[in-house]
Amino acid sequence: MKKWVLVLFVCVFAFSAQAKTAKNLIWVIGDGMGPSAMGFFMEAIRNSHNPAYPDKQSYLEKFINASDVGLYFNNTHVSIVTDSAGSATQMSTGQFSLPDYIGQDYSGLDVKNIMEEAQARGLSVGVISDAYVTDATPAGFLSHVRSRKQKYDIARQMIDSGADVILGGGLKYFSKGENKKLLKEAKKKGYTIVKNKKQLASAKGKKLLGLFADEAMPFYIEKDLNPNVPTLKDMAQAALRVLSQNEKGFVLMVEAGKIDWALHENDGGASYYEMLGLDETLPVLTAFADKNEDTLIYLNADHETGVPAFSYRHLDEDQVKHKNAQGEMLYGGNTDYIDYKEFDNLAKQNRVLFYVNEDFKKLPKEKQTPAAMQAMMDKALGYHIDLSSLQDPTDYEAVKQRINQAKGLSWNTGAHTSGMLIGVAYGGYDGFTGVYHNTQLKDKMSRALGWTQLPSEEDED
Incomplete structure (x- = not known):
């Protein structure tokens, strides 16, 4: 009798476990x-x-x-x-x-x-x-x-x-x-x-x-x-x-x-x-x-x-000096494994970068200068990323690539x-x-x- 009660209990328990909807x-x-x-x-x-x-x-x-x-x-x-x-x-x-x-x-x-x-x-x-x-x-x-x-x-x-x-x-x-x-x-x-x-x-x-x-x-x-x-x-x-x-x-x-x-x-x-x-x-x-x-x-x-993912990168001599001057820690002499501050930098951004570039393109041609792009991107990012190495500020893909490189942020695809x-x-x-x-x-x-x-x-x- 106890065996049948146990079997019945197990069946009822199994049914109730399945019955949750x-x-x-x-x-x-x-x-x-x-x-x-x-x-x-x-x-x-x-x-x-x-x-x-x-x-x-x-x-x-x-x-x-x-x-x-x-x-x-x-x-x-x-x-x-x-x-x-x-x-x-x-x-x-x-x-x-x-x-x-x-x-x-x-x-x-x-x-x-x-x-x-x-x-x-x-x-x-x-x-x-x-x-x-x-x-x-x-x-x-x-x-x-x-x-x-x-x-x-x-x-x-x-x-x-x-x-x-x-x-x-x-x-x-x-x-x-x-x-x-x-x-x-x-x-x-x-x-x-x-x-x-x-x-x-x-x-x-x-x-x-x-x-x-x-x-x-x-x-x-x-x-x-x-x-x-x-x-x-x-x-x-x-x-x-x-x-x-x-x-x-x-x-x-x-x-x-x-x-x-x-x-x-x-x-x-x-x-x-x-x-x-x-x-x-x-x-x-x-x-x-x-x-x-x-x-x-x-x-x-x-x-x-x-x-998206952060990835380490090897730096040249000028980049190493700049990082060291900021007190950042590098490994193996010139390897940057990305500082945690980059997570805080994400939250500082206040505009979609694509829209910033659209605003830049609306400027008169004579005002589409590297300095203008630098100022607009710095304002949107909430901090400074040096874009001075870019020859053409109207090349948005190059601008975006430079910003991601500075962050240490890599993308598999678009x-x-x-x-x-x-x-x-x-x-x-x-x-x-x-x-x-x-x-x-x-x-x-x-x-x-x-x-x-x-x-x-x-x-x-």
Whole structure:
């Protein structure tokens, strides 16, 4: 008798362990955020003097330490490397796709995505992007078109999708050209439409459409220049306020989209700040999940971009004298292993360097001098990097290369790579450890949400 009781107890325990399901899913995607970008940021917080982090630990690091971690590949049907469109489509639909495709498999057929399946079950859905909502990643969760370039079609499909929350940039695609009446149609469909930070904070209702820039929203590093534009954190707070009204639950996709843009530019300071914008959003999400324990947060990337890392370099005699004069420590006579002050220097930057160069090009030709470029870059960086060795100040690639060399900051590429990515699941839901492919994510999410049964041991055999 005791044996049967024990067997029954084990069976009940096993069933209850498998039975944990989520009501809410918050899927956070750092566009271009490969392992190097994550490590670059976390190490910067550990080894700098940012007063917002007195314990020297980023929220990203804390989030990872409290979660299940896995690794995954993201190749498409015919290519080793992907773009955001193909990757978002594969993640949201579970089907192999192609670069540039939105919501379609590799044969060009529309495929049902996780948002549509959530809506069929009565859940609310929403997308957020700090780039623009018609960009590839949010589009891959709400639209079906052959090319990511069809932004006006994507905008219309987003409104037609009935998504409860759509927040980000891209106003022109909802208000101009063939879609010049789309905002009026959205309002008739019950959307509260907001266009700035103040309106977003006070918005009420069950459907929210926020468009805060004509195209892409500003970079986080320049947020002080754009005080009326909400941050990713602001949009996340508003989205949770709206979506949590549904007792059946919700699926929310949160994209930190400008990480990718900064990494493409090989701009260390801008990359740091874009990661900071995501990092400041994570506590809002985890606080919600901790209060609503049936919430799964999954953090990952669509692909890897840039691959930033500091690397040592051998210095010439003049550089050695300069370093020694500053009291920096060199090894082997002329080897610079990079001083920790470079992490603090990242936080001093206040502009995107590409935009500084754009301002420089607007100067009259006679004022496009080395001295002008030096002054503008010093102001943007927040400290001095000697650019006097550059012969042509209008050669931005050379300027950028000199700045990165001075930092000791190396970049593998200005494009995407096929590098393996990190997936982080917060909330104690099974199935997110080990090695997998991004086409498996939709099924993993469905199981965590209780939409499909866990496979039996017979099925696994």
